[in-house]
Amino acid sequence: MATVIKEVELSWLDRTYLWPILKGMVITFKHFIRQLFTPTSKRYTVQYPDAKKEMPAGYRGLHELKRFEDGSIKCVACFMCAEACPARCITIEAEEFSDLNQTQGFEEKRPKVFKIDMLRCIYCGYCEEACPKDAIWLRTDYELSAYDRLEMQFGKWDLMNTYAKKDGKPEISTDPKPAVPHKPVEM
Amino acid sequence: MDSLAQLLHLTPATLWMIVKVLLVFGGPFTIASLLTWVERRGSAMIQDRIGPNRAALFGKWRLLGLPQIVADGIKAFLKEDLVPPHAVGILFWLAPLFAFVPAVLGFAVIPFGQSFTIGNTQYHMSLLDPGNGMGMLYPMAIGAVAIYGVLTAAWSSNNKWSILGGMRVSAQMISYELAMSLAVVAIFMRTGNAGPPTFLEAYDPHRIVAAQAGLWNVIPQFLGFVVFSTCMFAETNRLPFDFAEGESEIVAGYLTEFGSMKFALMYLSEYVHIVTAAALIVTLYLGGWQIPFVADPGALLSVAAFLAKLLIVCWVFIWVRWTLPRFRYDQLMALGWKVMLPLALGNLMLHAWWMHRAAM
Numbered sequence: 001m002a003t004v005i006k007e008v009e010l011s012w013l014d015r016t017y018l019w020p021i022l023k024g025m026v027i028t029f030k031h032f033i034r035q036l037f038t039p040t041s042k043r044y045t046v047q048y049p050d051a052k053k054e055m056p057a058g059y060r061g062l063h064e065l066k067r068f069e070d071g072s073i074k075c076v077a078c079f080m081c082a083e084a085c086p087a088r089c090i091t092i093e094a095e096e097f098s099d100l101n102q103t104q105g106f107e108e109k110r111p112k113v114f115k116i117d118m119l120r121c122i123y124c125g126y127c128e129e130a131c132p133k134d135a136i137w138l139r140t141d142y143e144l145s146a147y148d149r150l151e152m153q154f155g156k157w158d159l160m161n162t163y164a165k166k167d168g169k170p171e172i173s174t175d176p177k178p179a180v181p182h183k184p185v186e187m
Numbered sequence: 188m189d190s191l192a193q194l195l196h197l198t199p200a201t202l203w204m205i206v207k208v209l210l211v212f213g214g215p216f217t218i219a220s221l222l223t224w225v226e227r228r229g230s231a232m233i234q235d236r237i238g239p240n241r242a243a244l245f246g247k248w249r250l251l252g253l254p255q256i257v258a259d260g261i262k263a264f265l266k267e268d269l270v271p272p273h274a275v276g277i278l279f280w281l282a283p284l285f286a287f288v289p290a291v292l293g294f295a296v297i298p299f300g301q302s303f304t305i306g307n308t309q310y311h312m313s314l315l316d317p318g319n320g321m322g323m324l325y326p327m328a329i330g331a332v333a334i335y336g337v338l339t340a341a342w343s344s345n346n347k348w349s350i351l352g353g354m355r356v357s358a359q360m361i362s363y364e365l366a367m368s369l370a371v372v373a374i375f376m377r378t379g380n381a382g383p384p385t386f387l388e389a390y391d392p393h394r395i396v397a398a399q400a401g402l403w404n405v406i407p408q409f410l411g412f413v414v415f416s417t418c419m420f421a422e423t424n425r426l427p428f429d430f431a432e433g434e435s436e437i438v439a440g441y442l443t444e445f446g447s448m449k450f451a452l453m454y455l456s457e458y459v460h461i462v463t464a465a466a467l468i469v470t471l472y473l474g475g476w477q478i479p480f481v482a483d484p485g486a487l488l489s490v491a492a493f494l495a496k497l498l499i500v501c502w503v504f505i506w507v508r509w510t511l512p513r514f515r516y517d518q519l520m521a522l523g524w525k526v527m528l529p530l531a532l533g534n535l536m537l538h539a540w541w542m543h544r545a546a547m
């Protein structure tokens with residue numbers, strides 16, 4: 001496609017260069033004055049640790065392994081997510097399991113180890129799409145930082161519990177145990 | 188003054204000298220460090236941001252982000268002082284000094300207030316008393332020396348980005364110094380011709396300020412004012428002329444290899460340069476310590492007037508930086524040689540012709 005270049009005829013005043021500079025300075029000064037009389041809370045900047053930005057619903061942040069009402073894991077260790085993952089960062093080890101008292105008991109299979117290397121994950125959301133059981137979701141939470149690399153290996157416990165408190169769900173503390181001692185970075 | 192001097196076993200002249208030294212070296216420093224804060228907060232405002240506001244004294248008082256200056260200073264002190272192995276050792280150490288010393292020296296002849304008399308001694312508000320024979324030529328010369336700081340830094344870093352920045356800035360400074368000097372010569376001519384007859388040379392800043400009592404130079408010499416201010420922007424390496432740094436093109440230019448306190452010194456000297464440049468503009472064109480319609484403002488008021496003008500001009504330096512983008516290098520050269528120099532020459536000719544007409 002051809003680009004049409006519009007020739008702008010500059011008036012002699014604009015060609016002095018001094019006059020456009022003054023015009024520009026008026027613009028910046030207007031911004032300055034407007035900001036000067038806007039309280040900090042009303043400006044565009046989100047003052048991050050104090051105020052946090054609400055992410056839109058489709059945002060792809062930290063993963064969560066969903067659970068049933070009674071707290072048992074939805075995942076059936078079908079390896080679909082691990083297969084779909086372009087970053088190859090999901091590690092699953094399956095185990096046989098049946099306990100008819102639990103909702104998940106009918107599925108007869110569950111992950112023994114479910115690990116996501118958050119350092120390799122590219123937050124593409126393919127795992128969420130691939131999952132036949134809707135067991136893995138990407139949340140809108142984006143605060144992912146740690147003091148060392150090991151902490152970024154999220155195990156099954158982390159994936160199920162990291163945001164449990166925030167959602168008002170009980171933490172599952174008996175089975176399975178946290179994969180890595182995960183201490184959130186203080187903000 | 189006399190009794191205080193006696194108390195300290197000094198002559199009043201010596202005491203006044205010490206006070207002046209403290210003022211002249213402390214003043215620009217204080218203003219410069221405040222300017223770093225003004226720059227960051229002001230730029231934030233201009234760009235609809237907030238700017239640094241989290242540093243707090245004892246974790247409590249944020250004071251509009253002013254403690255940031257202190258925090259930056261402490262940070263610069265505590266950082267590892269890294270010297271790249273390929274740097275030219277001694278020069279690399281000296282470069283911040285070369286950049287820094289001329290920046291503060293330039294202020295020495297600027298009269299920052301009206302001279303006052305106690306008893307029968309006259310005290311002058313400038314580090315060097317009037318009639319020292321150097322006058323306004325001195326800050327010009329010092330300004331020309333300032334380029335060595337940049338050049339030494341660039342050369343000693345032994346780095347491509349640095350040397351590119353250094354080359355650019357040396358070419359730039361030389362080009363703009365010509366126009367600047369020509370603009371100032373017109374002022375010398377005018378001052379020598381007008382004003383009350385004194386024993387002072389026409390290029391003595393005290394006389395230049397005194398000659399502006401009725402009308403500030405900015406009005407009859409508007410052309411010269413524009414040329415001089417533009418050249419001052421070039422001299423201080425500020426946008427739109429910051430070719431020495433040029434972040435988007437050559438990393439940080441001559442500053443690339445400098446870290447910790449060395450960088451802080453270079454950075455501070457840039458701001459001291461601004462203060463000195465602003466003082467020059469105020470003295471030469473904006474009437475120095477004169478207040479309009481006040482014939483004899485007295486010592487304190489005149490210092491206040493000078494300070495107010497100085498700060499306003501400093502703010503203009505910052506304001507322009509956040510308004511204009513950087514020139515291209517060839518544009519810079521074209522502006523310097525094809526516009527500024529002819530303008531300055533024309534200004535000179537115009538005034539020479541005027542004076543010639545008036546003398547006839």
Ligand code: SF4
Pocket residue numbers: 081084085086087088089090116120121122123124125126127128
């Ligand atoms: S979001 Fe993408 S990269 Fe991350 S675990 Fe899921 S599939 Fe893998």
Ligand code: SF4
Pocket residue numbers: 074075076077078079080081082092130131132133134135136
């Ligand atoms: S999370 Fe979903 S896709 Fe992945 S193994 Fe479990 S059930 Fe299968």
